[in-house]
Amino acid sequence: xxxxxxxxxxxxxxxxxxxxxxxxxxxxxxxxxxxxxxxxxxxxxxxxxxxxxxxxxxxxxxxxxxxxxxxxxxxxxxxxxxxxxxxxxxxxxxxxxxxxxxxxxxxxxxxxxxxxxxxxxxxxxxxxxxxxxxxxxxxxxxxxxxxxxxxxxxxxxxxxxxxxxxxxxxxxxxxxxxxxxxxxxxxxxxxxxxxxxxxxxxxxxxxxxxxxxxxxxxxxxxxxxxxxxxxxxxxxxxxxxxxxxxxxxxxxxxxxxxxxxxxxxxxxxxxxxxxxxxxxxxxxxxxxxxxxxxxxxxxxxxxxxxxxxxxxxxxxxxxxxxxxxxxxxxxxxxxxxxxxxxxxxxxxxxxxxxxxxxxxxxxxxxxxxxxxxxxxxxxxxxxxxxxxxxxxxxxxxxxxxxxxxxx
Ligand SMILES: Cc1ncc(COP(=O)(O)O)c(C=O)c1O
Numbered sequence: 001x002x003x004x005x006x007x008x009x010x011x012x013x014x015x016x017x018x019x020x021x022x023x024x025x026x027x028x029x030x031x032x033x034x035x036x037x038x039x040x041x042x043x044x045x046x047x048x049x050x051x052x053x054x055x056x057x058x059x060x061x062x063x064x065x066x067x068x069x070x071x072x073x074x075x076x077x078x079x080x081x082x083x084x085x086x087x088x089x090x091x092x093x094x095x096x097x098x099x100x101x102x103x104x105x106x107x108x109x110x111x112x113x114x115x116x117x118x119x120x121x122x123x124x125x126x127x128x129x130x131x132x133x134x135x136x137x138x139x140x141x142x143x144x145x146x147x148x149x150x151x152x153x154x155x156x157x158x159x160x161x162x163x164x165x166x167x168x169x170x171x172x173x174x175x176x177x178x179x180x181x182x183x184x185x186x187x188x189x190x191x192x193x194x195x196x197x198x199x200x201x202x203x204x205x206x207x208x209x210x211x212x213x214x215x216x217x218x219x220x221x222x223x224x225x226x227x228x229x230x231x232x233x234x235x236x237x238x239x240x241x242x243x244x245x246x247x248x249x250x251x252x253x254x255x256x257x258x259x260x261x262x263x264x265x266x267x268x269x270x271x272x273x274x275x276x277x278x279x280x281x282x283x284x285x286x287x288x289x290x291x292x293x294x295x296x297x298x299x300x301x302x303x304x305x306x307x308x309x310x311x312x313x314x315x316x317x318x319x320x321x322x323x324x325x326x327x328x329x330x331x332x333x334x335x336x337x338x339x340x341x342x343x344x345x346x347x348x349x350x351x352x353x354x355x356x357x358x359x360x361x362x363x364x365x366x367x368x369x370x371x372x373x374x375x376x377x378x379x380x381x382x383x384x385x386x387x388x389x390x391x392x393x394x395x396x397x398x399x400x401x402x403x404x405x406x407x
Contacts, residue, residue, distance in 0.1 A: 034149045039374035042358045046368040054368035055397050056358075058144075058195060059262045060342065060388030064297075065308050068259060072297035080292045086283040087276070088115025088268070092295045096268055099302045103228075106240055112270050114279055115298070117290045119225050119254030119267035123150045126250045126269060127187075129282055130219045131156045135186035140172060141376025142345075144195050147223060148376070156186065162378035163199055168336035168346070170199040178212055187219035193226040193236050196345045196375055196384040198338020200236050207242040210249070219248040225267075228258045228309055230340035231317055246272050257342075258309050259301040264294045312388075316342045319387040319394055326398050330406045342388035345372070347381050348405045354381050357405075365400035 025032075039056070046052045063069075087093065093110035100106040116122040123146070131137060133155040139148055141160045151158045161177045163170040177188070188209070192201040213220045222239040230236040243249045254267035271279055283289065320337050323344050327333040335346030351357045354371040361367045372382030385401075387394055 030152055030155055034152050037145060037374060038355055039145065039370045042355070042362070042368065042371055045359055046362045049362070049366065051366045052362065052368055053366060053393065053397055053400065055385045055387070055389060055393075056368045056370040058343075058386060059256070060260060060312070060386070061390060061393065062260050062312070062388075064260050064264070065305075067304060068261065068297045068300045071300035072264070072293055075293040075296035080296060082292060084289045084292045084295075086280050086289045088113065088290055089292070089295050092299055095299045095302050100240070100270075103235060103306075104238060104240065108240070108270060109273065111273055111276050112245075114269045114271055114276075114283075115290050115295060116267045116269060116283075117287060118265045119223070119252055119256060120146050120150075121265075121287075122252045122254070122267045122269040123147050123221070123223065124153070125279065125282060125286070126221050126252060127151060127154050127156070128286070129250070129275065129279060130187050130221070130248075132186075134184070136182060136184045138177065138180050138185060138188045139376070140177065140188070140190045142194065142196055142372065142379035142382075143189065143191055143376055145374050147189060147191065151189070157184075159185075160376050160378075162376065163194070163197060164378070165197075165334075168334050170194070170197040172199075172201065172205070174205060174208060177209070181212075181216060181218065185216075185218055187221050188213065189221045189223065190239075191223035191225070193230055193338075193340030195226060195341055196343050196370070196372065196379065196382070198341045198343055198345060200230060200339045203237040203241055206237055206239050210239060210242045210247060213249075214244075214247055217248070219250065221250050221252065223252045225252065225254045225257060226341045227253070229313065229316070229342065231313070231320070231338075236340055240270060246274060248272065250275075255298050255301055259305045260308075260312070261297070261301065264297060266290070266294050266298050316388055319389075319391075320344070322391075322394060323385070323387050323398065326402070330402065332405065332407055342386055344385045344387055345379075345382050346385075347372075347383070350407075351405070352381065354383050357383060361401065361404050365404050367397055367400040367404075369401075 093113040096113040097110045100108045127150045131154040135156040137151045137156050138159050161180050227236045251270040255261040324337045332349040358371045370384040372379035
């Protein structure tokens with residue numbers, strides 16, 4: 001369905017199985033359903049225009065630091081261009097295990113580490129591993145659309161449980177989450193720290209959810225991609241803090257955000273030891289193995305990337321202050337500074353449609369941001385801006401935004 005279709009509305013992120021979606025009937029109908037993506041439509045609206053400034057995507061403008069890139073180049077030169085083990089190089093899996101020991105204080109064996117060709121790929125693997133057609137998956141939204149699509153591609157049913165906004169801050173009602181669970185619920189997907197809201201779950205809530213899931217035999221799929229991007233603390237709470245080794249828990253992670261490596265396509269997951277052999281098969285028959293040379297860059301990032309990460313976080317904190325000082329001056333922006341992540345997620349008083357606002361920002365100010373309606377029901381009306389860019393770019397973006405939204 002195209003967005004100028006009168007049937008479209010901002011809450012149709014999880015598009016119903018509607019015949020009007022069938023533009024490619026010779027392919028699986030689910031592909032027509034996932035085709036609908038308001039964020040991609042906004043990008044299309046901006047494409048081809050001159051002078052566009054985009055803070056709509058989930059990445060900063062700093063390229064991968066040299067010490068990481070060099071390790072990848074050295075690996076290529078050293079002939080690391082062959083197939084490798086499906087779950088990642090043994091050295092990489094050990095390095096991941098060491099990283100969890102050094103940064104998180106966990107004792108997790110390398111056998112639980114699975115190196116994947118991105119965090120996104122890890123989520124697809126997790127869904128393939130736990131979900132069958134017609135299972136139900138509870139997604140705590142707002143949630144990045146690609147994660148919602150991983151559920152849809154399994155032809156499982158998505159049930160959204162929404163974070164609620166109050167005065168610009170977001171929270172989760174645990175009772176609402178538990179009430180949503182039915183006998184066909186197979187998994188709960190949670191992304192904390194959360195893209196796009198910046199909300200972060202505390203350890204007590206994680207413990208309560210893990211206990212509930214354990215009792216019901218439900219999987220928890222925890223996307224912790226922004227776990228190192230919490231302000232004022234070295235790392236955010238993790239479900240691994242509260243889980244037993246054999247709990248039905250898969251933790252998704254990525255090199256993309258921490259070490260400015262979005263283009264390397266590398267992530268990982270932590271799985272229960274018992275699942276290792278089956279995940280091995282899944283990978284073997286899906287993509288065979290992750291790329292070899294990037295793993296050498298990844299190991300550098302894990303071993304020596306703390307200083308880079310700290311300097312990035314120091315800038316994000318300043319950038320966050322710049323953004324929220326401006327918002328306070330304008331007086332019509334509803335949002336509170338995020339506890340984590342590099343996103344400002346806000347609504348403008350009196351602006352009903354985030355999609356129309358994002359189009360106007362492009363038309364009137366050449367600024368491309370992401371519409372909240374791409375992230376689930378409760379996110380309609382909000383706009384996401386990634387502030388992980390240089391100061392001049394950020395100030396330019398804020399100037400453009402002000403021109404359109406300040407009354
Ligand atoms: C919550 C969340 N999970 C996963 C990813 C994807 O990470 P990767 O680049 O490793 O695919 C993103 C990217 O924006 C994200 O926001």
